[in-house]
Amino acid sequence: MTALSRTWGRLTTPGKVVFTLLPILVVLTVGLVVAIVIFGGPIWDVVLANLGVVRFVAAATIILVITIPIAFLNIFLEMKVIAFMNLRIGPDRVGPWGTLLSVVHGLKVLMKEDFTPTGADSVVFTWAPVVTYAAAVMTVLVLPFAPGLYGQDFNIGLLYFFAMGGLGVVGLLMGGWSSFNKYSLLGGLRSAAQIISYEIPLTLSAVGLLILAGTMSLNTIVQQQSGWFTDWYVFRQPLGFVIFFIAATAEGNRTPFDLTEADSEIVAGFATEYSGMRFGFFFFAEYVNVFILSALTVVLFLGGWNAPFPFPHLAVNLDPGGLGIPLLFLLTLGPAIATIVLAAPFYLARSSMRWWVALIIGFALFNVLTVGLILTWGFISFSWVAGLLWFLVKTFTFVFVFVWMRATLPRVRIDQLMGFAWKWLLPAALLNLFVTAAAVVVVGS
């Protein structure tokens, strides 16, 4: 407890706000679910009457909570993939294959001293990571993860996404300016110049797609791409896709456009003076951004949660209640019998195997099998489970590409970066827009 209270004492005000808000939201959501289960009808009526509010609370909770495992996963992926590409082993101490190392990283960052340098503008310095993190988190609200699984379906979803994503640079600029450090200042100004420049080709490359789609609602854009993979917008907007992905790399401050935190030039850029959880928020925001930009690329150009082929719909309707009393026997005896049956081969095959070791192996196998069966059933029977899986597979493919680029490419120079945006990407995006518009006028939408 002392460690926990000490950690709490070291948190900054925004940190305390977030860590107070998070449990409250979790408790509210869980309470709502429990109330529905216990009281049923009347509560359900109240929920249906205020669906917007309830949906918002649930979405805010899930989005805030989900960013943490996403960031952990991205950090682990980055460490492990880059290690393999460098012919290293990478993290392998904490957890199986080092999977828990990013969790330990998170705890370490939480425990570290929270330091404000002399001369820093402490208010701006404190709130800068919050702005960046909030901007990253708020964009998740409009992402359609699966059919019916999204925070809000705005009809200006894409515009909202770009507006919120662009807010992140304000946090970087605040952090760079308020740190009272010239490296931070250079990093902050670099990020401002870079992100504002790349925002234009990023947005323009999506406009061609918007002409074809006729809507800014991300949910509708995904629905338009259902069917075979040839219906994905990447085949109708190949140039737009390339421009979008390059600009997204720059937006996410990723190699080769990571000038904002160019470690061999300006130490750590805007984050030079940050420590503890304030640095953690910047760090989290970066990795959440990688996920979000990959997700948006998938949503806009690669069909979002759609399978690459028309997925056969084989809803297997299970009705366990129909079994009646035998269900009780199944629930009580099923696990035990399955465990013994699965353990038997191990016990019989090796004379040195202790019976309880065999039982543990059998129980673990039973759990894996059950979870697998339930997942398979969910994948077949529920379109949202299948959709979520397709979405995550595609998104993490792009996260992998981001990590791959980081392992391979050196960094560009600031003048080459700006020249590339204004001399190549912007004209190409305009050309893409013009050709798309002309084609729509000639062929008809």
Place this chain on the structure above:
Amino acid sequence: MATTPHQHASADDPRVLLDDHMGLYEPIPPYPPRTEREQEFYTLGDGEMFLNAGPHHLATHGVLRVVMKLDGERIVDVDPVLGYLHRGVEKLCENADFHQTIAYMDPLEYVASLFCEWPAVMAYEKLLDVEVPRRAEYIRVLTGELNRVSSHLLAMGFHALDLGGITPILYSFIERDEIVEMLAAITGQRMLFNYFRIGGVNGDLNHDFMSRLGDWMSRAGQQVAANAALLNENEIFVQRNRGVGTMDRVTAIKHCWTGPNLRASGVPFDLRRAHPYSVYPELDFDIPTRAEGDSLARYLLRIDEVKQSLRIIDQCLHQMPDGPVMAKLPRLLRPRPGRAFAAIEGPRGEYGIYAVSDGTDQPFRFRIHDPSFLHLQSFTTLAPGGLIADWMTLNASLDPIMGGIDK
């Protein structure tokens, strides 16, 4: 809340208004300017600022401190500040036995240690008129060229690392690690070998070394070419290097450049051919040069030199004679009074040792000529006009080693 400066006399008090004491945080020396150059450098123009990089900056290859005068991202002027690694090696050597001085040579060039031992033992051998056994000379060339390869590989890897590519350094280290391991098999050390002796080397080649070397030589050329292909055809890398820090041949000669940096400016000067020493006249190898003189040329030239070094190693292995590896010498060396200068071609240029003997067992005067120091002086002419990122490229391509610069 806000306090006025006169309430707190001490400038160390953190409550003092920072606006009035901004100078405390600037890299300006606390004394008045001593030279016109200092006066000019520490006077800021309109819209300019100082940026202090080092001595613990990530891209300074040691403890180099560079004060940059910036106009936005563009460098107006730079001032390298030396001395953070100064040990007074020359004076230490004047108070040490001739044998002991060889151990002081290693940390001068901590990436390729053999190249600082070599001129020292050569100078003493000139003072003593010692004939070095031919097998010892071949072993010196063999181990020296191996060390040159390891040094160039490290330079190539760090070049990429300074430019933001994190993978090439690790690929380089695989080969470098193999080389230092095989050198450790005969010298007992991975980094500071202390292997050369006056009149020979400290031990013959052993089985461990030869088997490792045979394994490595069978794949070295391919590996180096494969690692180089990762960067040489990378458009970002080429764009970052081309035309950065361009040195023409006249200025390079005026600045006393030597080694790969000079040859990248189009001057085919290599001490192994210009002033042959050891058994180099018996070996067949080329002196690669490049005309451009920019960072890319310096980088590519190192790859060419690695290939030539592999040729030399191959020939050494084939021509290595049998025989002793040490000349017969008394334990206590008292050379005749006199002076000697010996210079060799190292991975960074010409390493020279000037030793004066007064007849005792210690050098009377001892001076070290280090190429990195002369390359570093060109910072003030090459860096201004470029961006901050160009300075990293320049530093990586000149490849200075602070051990020799600060002595």
